Amino acid sequence: MPEALLYLLTVATYLGLSAYFRPGGPACCGPTGWGRLLLFVPLALHLYLLDEVILPGAGLSLGFGTSFSAVAALTVLFYGLAAWHYPLAGMQSFVLMFGAFGVLLQAVMPGGRVLPDAGMPLFKVHMLAAFAAYGLFAVAALHAALIAIAEKHLHRPVPTRMVAGLPPLLTLEKLLFRMVELGFLILTLTLLSGIFFSESIYGRAFPLTHMTVFGIASWAIYAALLSGRRIYGWRGRTAIFWTLAGFVTLLLSYVGVKFVLEVLLGRA
Template identity: 45%
Template sequence: MHTYFFVLAALLYALCAFLPSQQRVPISAGTAAAWLLHGGALWADMAGPGSLRIGFAIMLSATLWISVGAYWLENRNLSLDGLRVLVLPCAALAVILPVLFPGSVVPLEGRTALFPWHVAIAILAYSTLTIAAFHAVLMAVQESRLHAHTGAAQGGWLAMAIDRLPALLTMERLLFRLIAFGFALLTLTVLSGIVFSEELFGTPIKWDHKTVFTMLSWILFGALLTGRVWRGWRGKTALRFTLTGFATLLLAYVGSRFVLEVVLHRGLA
């Protein structure tokens, strides 16, 4: 049953991604329906009696689910049609990944009751910074078109969507708002991870690849926010830090889990 919901959500996402931008009401309604289907199927797939299913595909799917929700809410106040053509196709692919790569079942017996909250905060952090990365890509394309003085007709439907975005300064304010919120959640993830690492491994931090990449990403986003306040960082500097921090964070969990589950065929480590 979950599979049917995942596939239906993927089809709706794909349809909404390529509808003409003038169809705002059908796009909004279709995206909301796909988001609800995606979330319901994902929850039913992740949460079992006394257990939690975790894997790179589930984490990526959950990340895009929250990213779509953030896009949908933002788009009600601002015209972010260019973000739609980036987020929704990615969501259409991510929503069916748990069907192909189901991940591992983690028993909750013997674990602290706060463990599911640690997982939820981590997913929220990944998701917020994912939407920030999409936002940064969109800003880079938008800035490139401004400098190139390219007409909408020359760039096709994607160019027309880009040209409908708010001004770059408005986009930049939204970007830093997303990064600040995501950084706060990532800080909570790191702190709670230290607590659970001490429970599981008897040491405050287990210095594996996941920890190293997560800490590196935390440092990059922290440096960006500090540079923004003290040095007025913006433009290409902000975009480079955002995309580098996101790529590092992606490697911290999704990339490492992909190698373990798909390449090495190992369960949860």
């Protein structure tokens, strides 16, 4: 199958399923087992396209488009796995649209320079952990947005179908903090492992690059959120704000830097 047709098929499948599971639609908030399996169809195509671009031979090539696409694919993957055990059905349409957008960016901007130390297995594990943190925090950010919508409609006499079948807000918030805790652990390991590769990539053991600054800032935001939850019992809008702020900062740490360098400045 031609590559362009495969990209088109992947995007069309993502968007078709997104429309099928749209908020307020008949399949929105109660997908059955086969309904949960459907999102893995475009995801399998998505991962195949990523493998073709990111791993050309023994190297590791990551540009802005492929980086964002990898984050989107892992977001779909984490959501697909979590939806089997937790009440996340209201997010399905948005997650699928996010996946489609990632594939589109990869199709438009597939290139990227080969990273130093790309052949080292530990470096690939480091990069996989970094994108895993991105994907998990992306799901947490979407979940926080869902909680915000649920709170907005809490006192309305007839809630929208998107939130009508959701569990209590306290249950949703507990799930949110479980995701943040796991993401924080992965992010911590990513930052620590990154120190081992900084010297060979940048010539210094701990360079203060934009990537490093935003990465540490996002770690500090999530650390503050978890500490505030434990000490002060933060919840509701406070938890939502800190979750979204941490994700935006984390997004800027790598994908945002790649966007500025490749798209705005025209540098690889």
